[in-house]
Amino acid sequence: MKYNKLLNSISFVFPCYNEEENIPSLISEVVSIAPKVAKKYEIILVNDGSTDGTAKVIKEFASQNKNIRLVSQKNQGFGGALNTGFQAAKYDWVFYSDADLQFDLSEITKFIPYTDENDLVIGYRQNRAEGFKRIVYATGMKVLNTLYLGFPYHIKDIDCAFKLINRSVIKSVGPLVSKGNLVSTEFLLQAYNLGFSIHQIGVRHYVRLFGESKCGSIKDVFVVIKELNKLKSKIVKKHRLYRLGEAYLSKAL
Template sequence: MHKKLKSLSVFFPLYNEESNVIPLVEKALEEIPHLANEYEIILINDGSTDATLKIALEIAEKNERIKVVSQENRGYGGALKTGFYTAKYEWVFYSDGDLQFELGEIQKLIEHTEENDLIIGYRKSRAEGFKRELITWLLKIWNKVFFDFPGFIKDTDCAFKLIKKEVLNKVMPLQSNGGLISTELLLKAYNSGFKFAQVPVTHKKRLYGNSTGDSLAVIKKAVKETVQLLNLFPKRKKFLMLNFAWFVVLLLLFPVALSINYMQNDEYTHYRMVAQFLNLDFTLDPYLGSTTHELVESLIGKIILCRITFLTLLLHCLKFVSVLCLGFFLPG
């Protein structure tokens, strides 16, 4: 016998989904009554310019469990935040209004509610093709580099999540109004010690309307929001600033290092440096050979307390880049 929740709020953010609203609600009314004793279905109209709002209101007039909330266009994150605030029951589920997910699979998430606070779906395969796969992969790297996002989360922006209202009350207010809303939500929940479960879900191609998730405007907004969200995580911001400052110093010293005349026959020293790098040992190893540029050497010695060869400097530049890139593959 399937597990059933005491109460469940379900909401869908909608933007120009006039062709999807009716089949979406029909599918929700087919599935949701079997999942919870008490439930509500909330349609969030995010400033649609088509007939989405009109159709949603007509549907709500016929069923008291359906609620419509309409707002000026605030973006995907803004629509989700409205849904989080409006939802009143113990558990909150949301998905997009484009019918790319099977609502019947909510039951798979409910089975994990006994010991977890957030049950998040991850797409076994994305239906939109390579471009969206690439954006998803880049988002994971972006989140890891800038926010040290937990690496165990498989699909950050999968719009198939079941969350305790208690979690939402804890992590709100949320700042993001765009594509980083899931990053902010999950990172705050993780830092607060809430428990996660992940479940594979089916993803289908959109039948009607157009997706805006991969538009240039959305990507630009995500970059801007990254800077704003870093203010919520001062330790991470400080870490990034220190590493960036060190990288700038290396770049400024790069042309100076090129002018240093080091011993060409000291191959052992450079082989050792390469070996250290390959073993992820980035200890600064000062070059002990002689040089003809005494003035340049003196300047470098005062700045970094040792003489640096071109190879040493190059290895440290590679260190910075590798820490950013390899950090994605390390545990969160």
């Protein structure tokens, strides 16, 4: 689809944990792509308590480009870093992805035409470049999210870190409680329950060049189990209050 319109503004958010080797290429790629999708942009890199030189590398780039922002915090996990990035974002649209360059960020240009009629444009991996263990983990998570949380099954790739979101959605959903891999589930399920429109687009996925994956470990499984009940309680309660408020307003009108 040919589409020449630019977004008014966009915030690029990247949670970063020990991504020192990936940061230079990441920033170079985003700086190249950003003017092609929006009139104004900012790049927010959330340093989630990295123990390598991630913060130092980001600072060097930020000192040379006013559109680059470093936000540092103690380690909270991917979910905590993403939530921090969401709250720091100030522009109309917010795009987030991993900092490990496993996606071709230029594919965001395919998302722009769908922003006129959708609140979220989200990617799904047409191929998964990870090993068998990670694929099994992701499949298990989808089944668990669907059966236990009532997550809409038509969403093809829950935790694909390639999403473009209208900032109004982030404001409506509010702060996220998930610190680990359930953060995408928490965010998307609440957005869906609130009635926001979602469009899905396939994106390519690549093997990580530097560093190690932070997902799919035994520790992650225990974190997920711990967060599931907390998340279900929050989402069910919030959705019930939303429906009660909606019913009250309809009667009042």
